[in-house]
Amino acid sequence: MTPGQFREEGKKIIDWIADYYENIEKYPVLSQVKPGEILSSLPENPPLHGEPMSAMMKDLDEKIMPGITHWQSPHFYAYFPSNTSFPSILGDLVSSGLGVQGMIWATSPAATEVETRVLDWLAQAMGMPEKFMSGSTGGGVIQDTASTSALTAVIAARERATKFESNETGVRQKQVAYISTQTHSSLEKAIKMAGIGKANLRLIEVDDQFAMRPELLDAQIQKDKKAGLLPFFVCGALGTTSSNAIDPLRKIGEIAQRENCWFHIDGAMSGTAMLCPEFRHFMDGVELADSFVFNPHKWMFTNFDCDVFWVGNRNELINTFSILPEYLKNKATESGAVFDYRDWHVQLGRRFRSLKLWFVIRHYGIEGLQFHIRKHVELSEKFTQWIKESDDFELFVEPPLNLVCFRHKKGDDFNMKLMNTINEKGKIFFTHTKLNNQVVLRMSIGQTHTELQHVEEAWNIISDTARKLA
Structure with missing residues (x-):
């Protein structure tokens, strides 16, 4: 063609x-x-033999x-x-047309730097803590789904808890993770995939609004510690899947911080509402989070797939996931002056996902996005x-x-x-x-x-x- x-x-x-x-x-x-x-x-x-587009479109319709x-x-x-939305579709079309593989900064600097800027825009617009900004200790990265972000958070938490020994010698310590009975199933899958084991996942009961009960979380952690286990990860929900229940994030975060557990907030759908200041009381305590995830591909007019994952300390991700084979070595990476987002998650290859997000934010503006959410x-x-x-x-x-x-x-x-x-x-x-x-x-x-x-x-x-x- x-x-x-x-x-x-x-x-x-x-x-x-x-x-x-x-x-x-x-x-x-x-x-x-x-x-x-x-x-x-x-x-x-x-x-x-090749077929004409007209035949393909006929079959598409019929x-x-x-x-x-x-x-x-x-x-x-x-x-x-x-x-x-139409701006998102057009942005995605441009991304497909460019055919960028943005695994490291050098393979397309714009793919990396647009992503960095757009996620800083969002962090600012949503009232996120300073540590989630790229100019601070953390930053944001676009994943495919919140499930992948959950897996990324669990693995990084595992490595932090074991001082990065698990990556070298395998999972040896009996680590324990905590979610509510209403938490999304992706967290259970992540615990299995990270080698923690379903038997070491604690499901904490909820109240009459289906939000996690922090006093039961605290009691379960103390029980596990007495049994010689190592609590390492807690997930709070900014909107559960079944009922959109909002967990008491501050109380959960305070417990997680006291017990040296990684605190992950799953705001897959409802995170978008944080663009509106009147809804931000739902994320009270977000500054205690080690990671936060939400999906613009759910409620922010950006077509699938586009998942935003923020961390408070990017070095914990990089130390967990970074592998530098000879064929990826380059001057920009060695200078330490750039982000190589392939070190921030599981996959190496990366689409130019931030382009459609850039189109959406520029088309609607923050006020336009707020209008539709409200x-x-x-x-x-x-x-x-x-x-x-x-x-x-x-x-x-x-x-x-x-x-x-x-x-x-x-x-x-x-x-x-x-x-x-x-x-x-x-x-x-x-x-x-x-x-x-x-x-x-x-x-x-x-x-x-x-x-x-x-x-x-x-x-x-x-x-x-x-x-x-x-």
Whole structure:
């Protein structure tokens, strides 16, 4: 394909994407295909000869699109938002076009330095402690997901606790990590992958708001110490996955600091809300954190994948992950004057992810981002009020931000039937969880193009369907 052909076909694909967004509400939000249906529509053998773009686009429309669940639909309320925006899409396109592999500063200085600057912008805009800025002891790095950041934090914590002996001799000490019963499953996976072992992961019970109880954390740490174990890692949640519960971060951080445990804060979705000063009380105690993670690819209009991971002491990351083979040696690295982000995480190769974030921040500005976050919270408050005014539904827990947990009063089976009936029709898509062993319905309101009329329509569908099923 020549540059001229690329220009011609690229314009068609931009038009296709724009048409998709203009017509996105015509699609069923949840894909209606059966397992294996897409697979069976695709040839078993690859083409021997090249095919025209027109044939690929025809198959995209006819074979691929039926198998798409439309995460960018304004009627998508499932799981968590994974929103994007046109500036982000364009930034990602430029990144793909440049084809940068930014593993070290020398392989593309702009990839490193744009990332450094953009993450400093965000730290400043979100009221993060000075230590998370690149000009201080720490700094930020873009990972793919919060799961990878969790693994990075656990491994760095393991090495700090063992004075970096584990990397040399293997994990020998009985180290213990602490999360709540509501913490995301990625932390359990990280503990397994880091060689700590699931048996050495303590799940701390939560209160009636599903937030970790710090007094139980403290008691468990003392019990483990008496048993000759080494506490090394504590995770607090700035918004749990099931209910968006906010852990008491200051109290947890004080315990972690006293016990020389690495304190990691997981703000995967709700971290974005810290752009708004009125929500920052939720992260009281953030200055006690050794690391903090949030996903712009959830609620900050930046397409997947883009995860921001800040640390208070970057040397602890570098000493954990740095390996310098001969083929990567260069003058810039040896000078010590640059960041080589491959030393800040597991992977060596790196995409130019910061470019789409740069596009988003410059397009919206901080005030524009704040506007949309506040709008989503206001929409969630309206939905919450409708629940409270209903005779048939009940609010399960007061929402701190943009996730509403509620249920119909007729019980678990009815709630599951209600949700599945609605999702199968395709107009809206929402999901459930279990809290206190009860089925709870979740409305996660955070898609880029969701407006009041969409949330009103969702509530009408839910309440009308409930009346018909009852």
